[in-house]
Amino acid sequence: MAREQMHYDVVIIGAGPAGLAAACRLRQLDANVSVCLLEKGAEVGAHIMSGAVFEPRALNELFPDWKSQGAPLDTAVTNEDWRFFTSAEKSIQIPNALLPHTVHNHGNFIISLGKLCQWLAEQATNLGVDIFPGFAAEQVLFRDDGSVGGVITGDMGRAADGSEKPEFVEGIELHGKYTLFCEGARGHLGKSLIAHFNLNEGKDPQHYSIGIKEIWRVPADQHNEGLVMHSLGWPLSETNTSGGGFLYHMNDSQISVGLITDLCYSNTHLSPFDEFQRFKHHPAIAKYLSGGERIAYGARAIVKGGIQSLPQMFFSGGLLLGDDAGTLNFTKIKGSHTAMKSGIIGAEVIVKALSAGRSNDSLSEYETEYKKSWAYEELYEQRNVGPAQQKFGAILGSAYSFIDMTLRGKLPWTLHNKKADHSQLQLASECKKINYPKPDNKLSFDKLSSVYLSNTNHVENQPCHLQLKDPSVPLAINLPKFDEPAQRYCPAGVYEIIEAANGEKKFQINSQNCVHCKTCDIKDPTQNIQWVTPEGGGGPNYSAM
Ligand SMILES: Cc1cc2nc3c(=O)[nH]c(=O)nc-3n(C[C@H](O)[C@H](O)[C@H](O)COP(=O)(O)OP(=O)(O)OC[C@H]3O[C@@H](n4cnc5c(N)ncnc54)[C@H](O)[C@@H]3O)c2cc1C
Ligand code: SF4
Numbered sequence: 001m002a003r004e005q006m007h008y009d010v011v012i013i014g015a016g017p018a019g020l021a022a023a024c025r026l027r028q029l030d031a032n033v034s035v036c037l038l039e040k041g042a043e044v045g046a047h048i049m050s051g052a053v054f055e056p057r058a059l060n061e062l063f064p065d066w067k068s069q070g071a072p073l074d075t076a077v078t079n080e081d082w083r084f085f086t087s088a089e090k091s092i093q094i095p096n097a098l099l100p101h102t103v104h105n106h107g108n109f110i111i112s113l114g115k116l117c118q119w120l121a122e123q124a125t126n127l128g129v130d131i132f133p134g135f136a137a138e139q140v141l142f143r144d145d146g147s148v149g150g151v152i153t154g155d156m157g158r159a160a161d162g163s164e165k166p167e168f169v170e171g172i173e174l175h176g177k178y179t180l181f182c183e184g185a186r187g188h189l190g191k192s193l194i195a196h197f198n199l200n201e202g203k204d205p206q207h208y209s210i211g212i213k214e215i216w217r218v219p220a221d222q223h224n225e226g227l228v229m230h231s232l233g234w235p236l237s238e239t240n241t242s243g244g245g246f247l248y249h250m251n252d253s254q255i256s257v258g259l260i261t262d263l264c265y266s267n268t269h270l271s272p273f274d275e276f277q278r279f280k281h282h283p284a285i286a287k288y289l290s291g292g293e294r295i296a297y298g299a300r301a302i303v304k305g306g307i308q309s310l311p312q313m314f315f316s317g318g319l320l321l322g323d324d325a326g327t328l329n330f331t332k333i334k335g336s337h338t339a340m341k342s343g344i345i346g347a348e349v350i351v352k353a354l355s356a357g358r359s360n361d362s363l364s365e366y367e368t369e370y371k372k373s374w375a376y377e378e379l380y381e382q383r384n385v386g387p388a389q390q391k392f393g394a395i396l397g398s399a400y401s402f403i404d405m406t407l408r409g410k411l412p413w414t415l416h417n418k419k420a421d422h423s424q425l426q427l428a429s430e431c432k433k434i435n436y437p438k439p440d441n442k443l444s445f446d447k448l449s450s451v452y453l454s455n456t457n458h459v460e461n462q463p464c465h466l467q468l469k470d471p472s473v474p475l476a477i478n479l480p481k482f483d484e485p486a487q488r489y490c491p492a493g494v495y496e497i498i499e500a501a502n503g504e505k506k507f508q509i510n511s512q513n514c515v516h517c518k519t520c521d522i523k524d525p526t527q528n529i530q531w532v533t534p535e536g537g538g539g540p541n542y543s544a545m
Pocket of ligand 1: 017018053054137185302
């Protein structure tokens, strides 16, 4: 029997800032355009993980009256503190006057991006967008002429062995005249489209970080609403790894604290999760968290390659938008506003195309419009920062970046980083071991109690969504060469090497713990792990990340 089908003018995958902004703009411009939006999280916002200091530029364009409409931008940034952590005990403050203009946060807001997405979803629904949370887009639907014609959602009720359980419901076909892929960093359909249409030809490999974050409720006298703190240096400096920390004082005595570790790190013994746990013990962080209560945990990859790694964003029948393509401005650690802008431009281009009677063709004009926008200008200006860190190391790279950014990216060259993150790991025997301290259960914790706070859940007895191209690789190659790094880079304890009493080793995948951060898909040195969508609605259930 043929699958059930639904037809729309525009099908959007992913209810993040990019997808929601595109959906709203489409209906603002033409209320006759039918739009549906699929979201794999159980509800909008459930899979959204961000910092977040939000730059409202794109929101101002989309909803100039957002304030009176009650958008959840409650906490304005009032104060900034940039620090270099010189050791586990000491730090020096970097004077604000020395900071390049691009990292200043005056006029920005400390928000929960998940809550903002829920608000955007309300606006989209009011505008007439059909939003389907709990539905994962599993496959791209190609038309006979080779163009993208929509997506197929994942089946519900399939057992781990592939058989149909009593509650089985087959996935449906969603057909669109245009399909917008807005899955965020390392979207699995985005990845397949980039390969299928060769969208990254001539580009640098895409680069990523992993951001791990917690939300704390702290004693009132340790809270300073509106204060934004960023750090460079320790603990990542011990392994010459780039990245940095953040600590944002939200409202309601809550603090968002996190560590971003660039996934180009080379020491295979490094564990981003444990780096973050020890980061919280630095006195400059601990003084805010001590005596507080940790209330939420999450992790997510961040796309950071910039314009050198930005794939072609159009193809026959659709667009690749937001972090699915890589529109994030890494120097600012901000991608929500640029993702929204990419979605707004996408909607504008599509409404024109539809009104001209076009469908399923190549929206090549998108590139021209995107390149004219402030979102592209931002990426262009910061283009040398990432490659400079990689080329010259954390200290010299930062010095170079400071000059480049002060000159607003006007130096007449473009640096490149041609080495993919997964290829950077060194052999375990060549790397210095790192002895991470045991968690004290006051400031630092273990992975399992952390995952518990992400409310992660997957329906039991379903096909594993972490697929191994070759099941022998973890034990035959990754273990002897790299001491199987998946045990450490996964922030949710999904991958384990289990040793039986007879000494036999087994690679175990605890897929039910997966928080959908995509790090394994990015960092596995043999590119053997493929993240695919689990049954819709599974995964973390973040309430306000
Ligand atoms: C730790 C951390 C700190 C950050 N700090 C900041 C900050 O301070 N300021 C800032 O502006 N940005 C920050 N960012 C970046 C920002 O969160 C992203 O740039 C932004 O969320 C990108 O928006 P997006 O719509 O492209 O993707 P996302 O926000 O990732 O949204 C994608 C959505 O698509 C859904 N989806 C994915 N695949 C499918 C599928 N196949 N089917 C159905 N649904 C699917 C996902 O569940 C998700 O809801 C931070 C990111 C992290 C991880
Ligand atoms: S299994 Fe992969 S995607 Fe899931 S939490 Fe671990 S590293 Fe992230």
